[in-house]
Amino acid sequence: MPVLVYTESEKGNFKKSAFEVASYASELAKSMGTEAIALSINADNPSELGAYGISRVLNAAEPRLAEFNARGTASLLRQVVSETGARVVVTSSSTDTKYATSILAGMLKAGYVNNVVSLPETTEPLVVKRTAFSNKGFAYTELKGEPAIIGVSNNAFGTLENSVEAQVEAFSATFSDSDFGVKSTAVDKASDKVTIADADVVVSGGRGLKGPENWNLIEDLAEVLGAATACSKPVSDLGWRPHSEHVGQTGKPVASNLYIAIGISGAIQHLAGVNASKTKVVINTDPEAPFFKAADYGIVGDAFEVVPELIEKLKEFKAQNG
Amino acid sequence: MKILVCISNVPDTTSKINFTSDNTAFDTTGVQFVINPNDEFGLTRAMWFKEKQGATVHVATVGTASVEPTIRKSLAIGADEGIRIDAEPVDGIFVARQLAEIVQKGGYDLIIAGRESIDYNGGMVPGMMSAMLDMNFVNTCISLEIEDNKATAVREIDGGKETLETTLPLIIGGQKGLVEESDLRIPNMRGIMMARQKKLTVVPPVEAADGTLDVRFEKPAPKGAVKLIDPENIDELIELLHKEAKVI
Numbered sequence A: 001m002p003v004l005v006y007t008e009s010e011k012g013n014f015k016k017s018a019f020e021v022a023s024y025a026s027e028l029a030k031s032m033g034t035e036a037i038a039l040s041i042n043a044d045n046p047s048e049l050g051a052y053g054i055s056r057v058l059n060a061a062e063p064r065l066a067e068f069n070a071r072g073t074a075s076l077l078r079q080v081v082s083e084t085g086a087r088v089v090v091t092s093s094s095t096d097t098k099y100a101t102s103i104l105a106g107m108l109k110a111g112y113v114n115n116v117v118s119l120p121e122t123t124e125p126l127v128v129k130r131t132a133f134s135n136k137g138f139a140y141t142e143l144k145g146e147p148a149i150i151g152v153s154n155n156a157f158g159t160l161e162n163s164v165e166a167q168v169e170a171f172s173a174t175f176s177d178s179d180f181g182v183k184s185t186a187v188d189k190a191s192d193k194v195t196i197a198d199a200d201v202v203v204s205g206g207r208g209l210k211g212p213e214n215w216n217l218i219e220d221l222a223e224v225l226g227a228a229t230a231c232s233k234p235v236s237d238l239g240w241r242p243h244s245e246h247v248g249q250t251g252k253p254v255a256s257n258l259y260i261a262i263g264i265s266g267a268i269q270h271l272a273g274v275n276a277s278k279t280k281v282v283i284n285t286d287p288e289a290p291f292f293k294a295a296d297y298g299i300v301g302d303a304f305e306v307v308p309e310l311i312e313k314l315k316e317f318k319a320q321n322g
Numbered sequence B: 001m002k003i004l005v006c007i008s009n010v011p012d013t014t015s016k017i018n019f020t021s022d023n024t025a026f027d028t029t030g031v032q033f034v035i036n037p038n039d040e041f042g043l044t045r046a047m048w049f050k051e052k053q054g055a056t057v058h059v060a061t062v063g064t065a066s067v068e069p070t071i072r073k074s075l076a077i078g079a080d081e082g083i084r085i086d087a088e089p090v091d092g093i094f095v096a097r098q099l100a101e102i103v104q105k106g107g108y109d110l111i112i113a114g115r116e117s118i119d120y121n122g123g124m125v126p127g128m129m130s131a132m133l134d135m136n137f138v139n140t141c142i143s144l145e146i147e148d149n150k151a152t153a154v155r156e157i158d159g160g161k162e163t164l165e166t167t168l169p170l171i172i173g174g175q176k177g178l179v180e181e182s183d184l185r186i187p188n189m190r191g192i193m194m195a196r197q198k199k200l201t202v203v204p205p206v207e208a209a210d211g212t213l214d215v216r217f218e219k220p221a222p223k224g225a226v227k228l229i230d231p232e233n234i235d236e237l238i239e240l241l242h243k244e245a246k247v248i
């Protein structure tokens, strides 16, 4: 009874999270003494997954899924689950994948957990560690029944190179009209920017920046670091920045390797959404700002002085270190 | 149009999270419970459909009697009727099955749930319901317009947004954006008085399996002290991020 992993791609290219979940699935399969099989949809090079220990890839060349469709993706996954007899299904935490996986779980009446941060503690019974209470706690959750669905947190497990030869097979599915009852009519997405979900580094600004006219500080710093930009809730409520940049408990979750918070006080609801980030740097004029208690590195100072200098020094650093 | 808003009863966002001494349950001592913020945006959008398009709005919660203040609050905000499914909300699939039963019996056209509950962070109940009921479903929904049985929805995607067209019956997983923060309503005295007269039906759960069980909880390890860097010495920060944290 294999482990099945859904490896998401965009315009034919695998997302970074696809390699993370592939690594997770092959390690899990190893510990269960079984095989990991990947499903990709319209991927240009499905065999790339071999680098992460996947020896068998089912690729669905499916024109109806050229644009993402959640129910269609779930329906396809359900067919792969039944064909492969998968015991566990591993998926990522991207917005699209979570959307499709919740539908799949309903189709299969399966136990499903999200925000899983490590390999199962035990596989008999299957118990995983996940964040709960918006990062204020962890839960150890038992998945009963088969199949069980594990949604792995972005950036939590990382990638593990373990090169094997991947055998690629075509998979074709049948759909019903109700699989396509929701139709996309327009996508509005900045294609040249890293997204908060995919970014290794996120640079975030709060009310301490005083106004939208000062956001060049955040954008310039993000550019040097190849980072995504984010903001606190009041900043988006005030219309200084788009809502899509709002991070925290009621906004987007952040689980990057590096999170730089500039002029953000560190309210409990903000921290709840960003605490999963590995390294946190805070720049704030107020030494009593609560964020310092949650941070790894801090500079007590004025953003308008510190950030321009940080940008210059980082440029020098990048020039030297490539 | 008949709307059902699914309300999850969650600890207030400022709550400190503690677990019982054997770490098997969430310790609710001193915790204030509120309408899940994502559901509050949905409920407020439902009020708009009620006032502008004549919709009827019911709210439903799976929970024990302790969730009734949250249902009453939803009624005080303006929902017409409340339903409580009298069961401990064991896990996503169990809750979805209970709510699907209410939807089927009540003949709702639009079901508004939230993107996720801020306590268990499942992010799954509305999607599961959509599969059980074979209904159209839009997740991370930030805008919703309805004309006859046609719906235009906008959903948040990683890095942007997508506009979708679909038909009723429809389920959405809503979040901030469905209405603005400033549109959220605090129940007034009149609303609270009227809520007392409104119907709150308690129904028994249907037989349903669960798929997961939280066996124990743990608090995050306490964080080490922050390393403070002199603003005159930014090189040190870069050095630390490069050599110690290895993130640049």
Ligand SMILES: Cc1cc2nc3c(=O)[nH]c(=O)nc-3n(C[C@H](O)[C@H](O)[C@H](O)COP(=O)(O)OP(=O)(O)OC[C@H]3O[C@@H](n4cnc5c(N)ncnc54)[C@H](O)[C@@H]3O)c2cc1C
Pocket: A205, A206, A207, A208, A209, A231, A232, A233, A234, A235, A246, A247, A248, A249, A250, A251, A262, A263, A264, A265, A266, A267, A268, A269, A270, A273, A283, A284, A285, A286, A289, A301, A302, A303, A304, B013, B037
């Ligand atoms: C139900 C609910 C949900 C919420 N969800 C979220 C959420 O998801 N995300 C979120 O972010 N918030 C959320 N909030 C709001 C949260 O409580 C705080 O109000 C918010 O995070 C504060 O934003 P801020 O830090 O940008 O602003 P402030 O609290 O005003 O902090 C500004 C900071 O900037 C510093 N500063 C000022 N000038 C400078 C300078 N020149 N250089 C450097 N620093 C400077 C100040 O010392 C201060 O610490 C929520 C609140 C509620 C009630």
Ligand SMILES: Nc1ncnc2c1ncn2[C@@H]1O[C@H](COP(=O)(O)O)[C@@H](O)[C@H]1O
Pocket: B006, B007, B008, B009, B036, B038, B039, B060, B061, B062, B063, B089, B092, B095, B112, B113, B114, B115, B116, B117, B118, B120, B121, B122, B123, B124, B125, B126
């Ligand atoms: N016990 C419950 N009763 C009613 N609705 C719920 C319950 N739990 C979750 N929901 C709904 O499902 C959404 C997503 O919850 P979850 O899948 O737990 O993250 C919530 O925002 C609610 O709309």
